[in-house]
Amino acid sequence: MEYEVIVGLETHAELATVTKLFCGCSTKFGSEPNTQVCPVCLGMPGVLPVMNKKAFEYALKAAIALNCKIDEFTNFDRKSYYYPDLPKNYQISQNYYNLGVDGYMDICVHDRINRVRIHNVHLEEEAGKLIHPEEAGADYSLVDFNRAGVPLLEIVSYPDMRNVDEVESYMQTLRKILLYTEVSDCKMQEGSLRFEASISLRKKGAEKLGNRVEIKNLNSMKSVLKAIEYETKRQADSLDQGETVDRETRLWDEVNEKSARMRSKEEAQDYRYFPEPDLLPVVVDGKWLDEVKVTIPELPLARKQRFIEVFKLSDYDTSLLVEEKILADFFEDCIKIVDRPKVFCNWITNDLLREVNERKLDIHHLPIRPYQLAALVEIIEKGAISSTIAREVFSEMVQTGEAPQAIIEEKKLAQISDEGLIEAVIVKVISGNPAVIEDYKKGKKNALTFLVGQVMKETKGKANPKMVNELLQRKIDA
Amino acid sequence: MRLFEYTALQIKEKIISGEIRPVDLTKQFIEQIKNIDPHVQAYLSIHEDEALKKAAQIQKKIENAENVGFLAGVPIAIKDNICTKGLHTTCASKILRNFIPPYDACVVKRLKEEDAIILGKTNLDEFAMGSSTENSGYKITRNPWNPEYVPGGSSGGSAAAVAADLSIMALGSDTGGSVRQPAALCGVVGVKPTYGRVSRFGLIAFGSSLDQIGTFTRDVKDAALLLQVIAGHDFHDSTSMPVPVPDYLREIDAGVRGLRIGIPKEYFSAGLNEDVHNALKNVLRKYEQLGANVIDISLPHTEYAVAVYYIVANAEASSNLARYDGVRYGYRASKSNGIVDMYCRTRSEGFGNEVKRRIMLGNYALSSGYYDAYYLKASRVRNLIKGDFDGAFQKVDCIICPTSPVPGFKIGERAKNPLEMYLSDIYTIPANLAGIPGISLPCGFSKEGLPIGMQILGKHFEEKKLLQIAYAFERETDFHRKKPVLKFSLTQK
Ligand SMILES: [Zn+2]
Numbered sequence: 001m002e003y004e005v006i007v008g009l010e011t012h013a014e015l016a017t018v019t020k021l022f023c024g025c026s027t028k029f030g031s032e033p034n035t036q037v038c039p040v041c042l043g044m045p046g047v048l049p050v051m052n053k054k055a056f057e058y059a060l061k062a063a064i065a066l067n068c069k070i071d072e073f074t075n076f077d078r079k080s081y082y083y084p085d086l087p088k089n090y091q092i093s094q095n096y097y098n099l100g101v102d103g104y105m106d107i108c109v110h111d112r113i114n115r116v117r118i119h120n121v122h123l124e125e126e127a128g129k130l131i132h133p134e135e136a137g138a139d140y141s142l143v144d145f146n147r148a149g150v151p152l153l154e155i156v157s158y159p160d161m162r163n164v165d166e167v168e169s170y171m172q173t174l175r176k177i178l179l180y181t182e183v184s185d186c187k188m189q190e191g192s193l194r195f196e197a198s199i200s201l202r203k204k205g206a207e208k209l210g211n212r213v214e215i216k217n218l219n220s221m222k223s224v225l226k227a228i229e230y231e232t233k234r235q236a237d238s239l240d241q242g243e244t245v246d247r248e249t250r251l252w253d254e255v256n257e258k259s260a261r262m263r264s265k266e267e268a269q270d271y272r273y274f275p276e277p278d279l280l281p282v283v284v285d286g287k288w289l290d291e292v293k294v295t296i297p298e299l300p301l302a303r304k305q306r307f308i309e310v311f312k313l314s315d316y317d318t319s320l321l322v323e324e325k326i327l328a329d330f331f332e333d334c335i336k337i338v339d340r341p342k343v344f345c346n347w348i349t350n351d352l353l354r355e356v357n358e359r360k361l362d363i364h365h366l367p368i369r370p371y372q373l374a375a376l377v378e379i380i381e382k383g384a385i386s387s388t389i390a391r392e393v394f395s396e397m398v399q400t401g402e403a404p405q406a407i408i409e410e411k412k413l414a415q416i417s418d419e420g421l422i423e424a425v426i427v428k429v430i431s432g433n434p435a436v437i438e439d440y441k442k443g444k445k446n447a448l449t450f451l452v453g454q455v456m457k458e459t460k461g462k463a464n465p466k467m468v469n470e471l472l473q474r475k476i477d478a
Numbered sequence: 479m480r481l482f483e484y485t486a487l488q489i490k491e492k493i494i495s496g497e498i499r500p501v502d503l504t505k506q507f508i509e510q511i512k513n514i515d516p517h518v519q520a521y522l523s524i525h526e527d528e529a530l531k532k533a534a535q536i537q538k539k540i541e542n543a544e545n546v547g548f549l550a551g552v553p554i555a556i557k558d559n560i561c562t563k564g565l566h567t568t569c570a571s572k573i574l575r576n577f578i579p580p581y582d583a584c585v586v587k588r589l590k591e592e593d594a595i596i597l598g599k600t601n602l603d604e605f606a607m608g609s610s611t612e613n614s615g616y617k618i619t620r621n622p623w624n625p626e627y628v629p630g631g632s633s634g635g636s637a638a639a640v641a642a643d644l645s646i647m648a649l650g651s652d653t654g655g656s657v658r659q660p661a662a663l664c665g666v667v668g669v670k671p672t673y674g675r676v677s678r679f680g681l682i683a684f685g686s687s688l689d690q691i692g693t694f695t696r697d698v699k700d701a702a703l704l705l706q707v708i709a710g711h712d713f714h715d716s717t718s719m720p721v722p723v724p725d726y727l728r729e730i731d732a733g734v735r736g737l738r739i740g741i742p743k744e745y746f747s748a749g750l751n752e753d754v755h756n757a758l759k760n761v762l763r764k765y766e767q768l769g770a771n772v773i774d775i776s777l778p779h780t781e782y783a784v785a786v787y788y789i790v791a792n793a794e795a796s797s798n799l800a801r802y803d804g805v806r807y808g809y810r811a812s813k814s815n816g817i818v819d820m821y822c823r824t825r826s827e828g829f830g831n832e833v834k835r836r837i838m839l840g841n842y843a844l845s846s847g848y849y850d851a852y853y854l855k856a857s858r859v860r861n862l863i864k865g866d867f868d869g870a871f872q873k874v875d876c877i878i879c880p881t882s883p884v885p886g887f888k889i890g891e892r893a894k895n896p897l898e899m900y901l902s903d904i905y906t907i908p909a910n911l912a913g914i915p916g917i918s919l920p921c922g923f924s925k926e927g928l929p930i931g932m933q934i935l936g937k938h939f940e941e942k943k944l945l946q947i948a949y950a951f952e953r954e955t956d957f958h959r960k961k962p963v964l965k966f967s968l969t970q971k
Contacts, residue, residue: 091799277686
């Protein structure tokens with residue numbers, strides 16, 4: 001039987017604020033356990049939360065970027081469940097009023113634009129982390145509350161995705177939007193971006209959705225895709241055998257690439273939501289909304305389309321450029337100085353990215369600045385160095401951060417355009433390769449290419465290749 | 479006059495003038511507590527060393543002619559659900575037996591800044607859940623006017639401490655009447671400020687949308703003095719309002735000429751004790767003599783107040799008390815098998831019956847499928863009750879009614895019947911639901927010789943007017959000057 005897969009995603013992104021959502025503790029990652037805590041985020045008796053305005057604005061920014069409707073009033077709710085990493089045994093979240101609702105995000109799959117609707121975007125607090133001792137037979141666990149209270153954005157999509165390609169594009173696009181708006185650093189390995197998938201199957205052409213299965217513990221985008229593939233097959237097998245698929249929550253086992261039941265629908269937790277009495281409703285007036293709106297940059301998909309239209313760049317190249325906002329910004333800064341979009345696009349997507357990969361550079365702290373690359377391109381345009389030499393200069397620039405002119409002068413890399421000097425080398429090469437000259441005269445045209453190569457080799461690539469070609473031809477033909 | 483019997487205003491003057499030395503005064507109070515409190519059982523802990531240290535500091539300041547705070551040297555007792563840095567704060571619960579807060583509540587910080595001397599922490603119904611202080615996990619506080627009677631609750635320890643001269647003033651908390659009702663039963667002045675007037679930061683939460691820290695004093699002027707110190711916006715409490723704090727003592731003698739006093743008929747119906755009713759009649763006569771106009775009004779949704787209150791307060795409590803799980807602080811069951819078992823044992827052993835009852839009721843009201851029928855509906859009726867007051871305050875300047883339907887009840891009399899106990903707060907609960915301020919002050923005595931309290935309710939943030947109205951009555955009467963004759967036998971511990 002053929003089935004259609006229906007996927008929805010819940011995304012949690014830690015917001016990139018310096019302090020926690022309801023207290024002044026630092027959100028820095030990787031510190032010693034329980035060094036970034038205070039009575040408020042430890043849920044001591046008598047403490048009260050105070051909203052971090054920046055976190056709220058970040059959430060607002062994301063909600064706007066995801067085309068959500070923003071109500072004038074938004075409220076917070078308590079979500080109750082017992083877990084040792086949750087200091088108050090309730091999480092301050094949003095349930096009855098979400099910060100943003102009914103949004104959408106356009107994703108690009110196989111050059112086609114699909115629209116995935118966003119059910120809601122809301123703000124909540126992060127829990128702490130359990131540390132299980134490694135010793136065998138330990139009858140205790142430890143809790144690190146450094147993360148407890150870090151602002152967390154939850155983005156809930158509608159079940160609008162139908163295959164893993166769409167899911168992958170959704171995750172990538174969302175990640176890019178969060179990075180572009182600078183609301184989250186989206187470091188999956190630090191847990192600041194996490195996904196949960198809900199998957200159901202229905203017969204091709206059928207109207208009614210099958211029972212929904214939620215999958216948790218997906219630690220990477222790869223896990224999400226693998227889990228969806230696994231779950232699709234598992235559900236299809238059940239249905240093929242005439243069984244029903246239970247509505248349940250399953251945990252993904254990354255090592256064995258399998259999912260296992262965590263709890264059934266009957267065991268589903270009752271979170272006993274009710275409005276958080278310790279916080280006042282937040283009023284988002286038009287003025288505030290406008291102030292936040294202007295801080296949202298052009299988003300990746302729109303930027304990509306503009307690059308293609310205005311600069312006539314290829315779809316592939318623009319994808320690489322807009323992948324990271326910092327690269328696209330780098331590109332735009334360069335062409336403000338020297339108007340050669342295609343040239344800069346090549347430099348950035350080929351040479352710069354290669355250097356970044358080879359040298360494992362942090363893209364946010366590049367050793368080279370747009371004006372420096374622009375200077376290099378200007379030098380090339382003037383014909384002062386060849387493109388081969390230019391690559392060498394570029395590599396040197398990345399390593400030392402020095403200006404291209406300085407490197408060229410210091411290493412004497414300037415192009416040789418002196419006819420006399422080039423002729424002298426040509427004479428030497430001709431006399432050293434009589435057999436090749438013979439071949440050429442017999443009509444073997446590629447013998448000339450070999451000779452040009454020899455001249456370039458002699459001049460360490462610095463001879464002006466155009467001049468070498470002309471002078472060599474003249475010399476042999478003479 | 480004995481030292482203990484001065485008001486805070488008088489004491490403050492004598493301390494500043496050097497007539498009384500803070501250390502001597504503090505020593506005398508500690509001595510008094512040690513002698514008398516074994517019979518009253520108002521205190522859960524006495525902070526002798528800290529109090530004497532603070533007194534010595536103030537004394538030094540005075541000797542050096544330095545500036546001193548607004549409450550220089552005035553002894554105060556704090557209800558044990560308000561956090562005091564480095565000093566036990568138990569909520570009268572076994573579950574917090576060993577809890578020592580690492581921070582001061584906002585009000586405690588302000589008291590310390592104004593040079594008050596904190597004598598100790600007072601008894602209460604566990605987590606402020608009760609109207610008699612019988613639900614304390616540690617001891618039963620007695621009414622200084624008659625040891626067979628409860629002092630009221632939940633701030634019974636604070637009320638009894640002020641009534642028995644074991645402190646000059648005290649702080650309590652009022653979620654459904656927990657300051658006003660014990661103030662009435664113990665014959666002292668109790669103020670529940672507007673919700674948002676005093677920071678709740680450091681007050682261990684019971685019903686977060688109802689809780690408000692209040693004052694116990696011997697007279698109205700002292701209430702004004704103490705409120706002056708604790709009122710005002712606090713960054714750490716988002717529900718505290720940035721409304722300016724007026725000078726409460728200035729024009730406190732403004733009088734009541736032309737004042738419109740509302741008498742809600744629903745508060746004078748069947749079930750009101752005859753002595754209380756008569757005392758209130760005298761109160762109204764007095765106000766009329768002073769030039770006020772008494773106007774009959776109606777608060778039609780009053781009959782729903784107790785039901786609404788027990789849904790909202792318990793729902794919030796069930797969530798507020800979820801944190802006492804034995805993981806991070808407080809009591810943890812000594813033996814358990816896994817985390818869920820640890821939670822269950824810790825909470826079963828740590829909480830008393832009334833607390834457990836309310837947690838269960840609250841969780842039930844919030845359960846999926848019941849939320850709309852209980853919590854949501856209660857919230858809507860709460861708005862109707864607020865509406866009753868808004869409507870009334872368009873016609874009148876304040877409302878006067880009894881604080882408690884009875885002058886008091888005996889220890890054990892209502893303990894077996896929670897519902898009967900819940901009705902003790904029938905006249906005080908509506909103010910918490912509406913968030914308005916209220917003051918209870920002595921206005922008579924029952925046949926048995928127990929004090930009777932009257933309650934004045936006003937518009938949001940009109941504490942100043944309430945104090946003026948209360949003072950107008952107090953100035954003309956001497957109920958507040960009557961002292962209980964402590965009739966304790968030494969065997970009655
Ligand atoms: Zn903190």
